[in-house]
Amino acid sequence: MQTRFFTQKLLEWNAGENTRQMPWKGEKDPYKIWLSEVILQQTRVEQGLAYYERFVDAFPRVADLAAAQDDRVFKLWEGLGYYSRCKNLLQTARYIAGELQGRFPDTYQDILGLKGVGSYTASAIASFAFGLPHAVVDGNVLRVLSRFFGIDTPIDTTEGRSVLTALADQCLDKDDPAAYNQALMDFGAVVCKPVRPACDTCPFKSRCVALKQEKVDLLPIKSKRLVRKDRFFLYLVAEYNNGVYIRKRTGKDIWQQLFEFIGHEVPADEDGEDYGRQLKKRWFTALFGKDGFTVLGASPVYRQLLTHQQVKARFVRIHLERPLADGEYIWVDRKELATYPFPRLLNDYLNAPIQAGQLF
DNA sequence: AATGCGGGGGG
DNA sequence: CCCCCAGCATT
Secondary structure, three states, X not given: OHHHHHHHHHHHHHHHOOOOOOOOOXXXXXXXXXXXXXXXXXXXXXXXHXXXXXXXXXXXOHHHHHHOOHHXXXXXXXXXXXXXXHHHHHXXXXXXXXXXXXXXXXXXXXXXXXXXXXXXXXXXXXXXXHOOOOOOOOHHHHHHHHHHOOXXXXXXXXXXXXXXXXHHHHHOOOOOHHHHHHHHXXXXXXXXXXXXXXXXXXXOOOOOHHHHOOOHHHOOOOOOOXXXXXXXXXXXXXXXXXXXXXXXXXXXXXXXXOEEEEEEEEOXXXXXXXXXXXXXXXXXXXXXXXXXXXXXXXXXXXXXXXXXXXXXXXXXXXXXOOOOOOOOOEEEEHHHHHHOOOXXXXXXXXXXXOOOOOOO
16 A cells, blocks of 8 residues: 555654754644745745744734734734735634633634635644644645645646545545644655655655656646736825835735825826826826925836846835825835834845936 | 735845 | 745735
């Protein structure tokens, strides 16, 4: 039986050669496990590590997180990406601290019902915190199993997903689901890596289908190609009395809950310069009045590459004669600006040594 | 079933 | 330049 061999060898490898250490390994507090798993969704361990430490330090218990101010939590999350995770994190913390009196759900179904918790995270919490027999299926697991069993069904389809999930369940060591799940992910990260896997020393090499068929570099198969969309933002850094105007991004677009300057998305094939000239009369005037402002200069084009979009932006500094009328934009003192969470792109601009540049 | 959501690192 | 990463929610 291949599944028996797989599980046996994995556990041996874990007991002998697995030296991977992480702060949440062996953790039993469901709150901390949940925190680490949400931080690690689609995120490399090395990247999430510092964030985990900061969150545990700032919010040792779920009640601490639940009681925190939104902006403070987002500030801690700043730079980590996928900000809906942070939003759901807060919502769930408040649900647990409030409705559940701080008691973390302890069944798979109840855990799965939490906002921001899907099948992977529910299995992880259920097994690590409560020892329940649920096999995790993440990127590591998909890769290791598809290689070992030679599964060439694309893993980003319902069928592929279903095949690999079934295999994962068969391989799970029900005596110690936590150790098994942890071992499999460690193995995927350390041995059966995406590129240049260590097949020479792999404990599975005698029976790995991909290795036998020389398909290690071809598996797992993904069917979808990445498409990147181009976008361009024109921002007005409107200065008044040693402060600038910003607003919180809401809605379903990127960077939700983060802050931005007075902004306008323009066609992606523009560089923001011609458009700025055109907009100057209509947009600037509508916002600030006919002669209530002075254009100080425009920045070079800043660029940020995301997985699904390339975002470019130009920042135009404006000096205002009068404060802006009350509305969605809030005035913030320069000295306080760093306490607000911003997208990476805007922080790049804010932290640049020179923000002048040519005039329109 | 398909799409959108960040950001960093490596080949 | 490309792909990948301890995925999830929405449509």
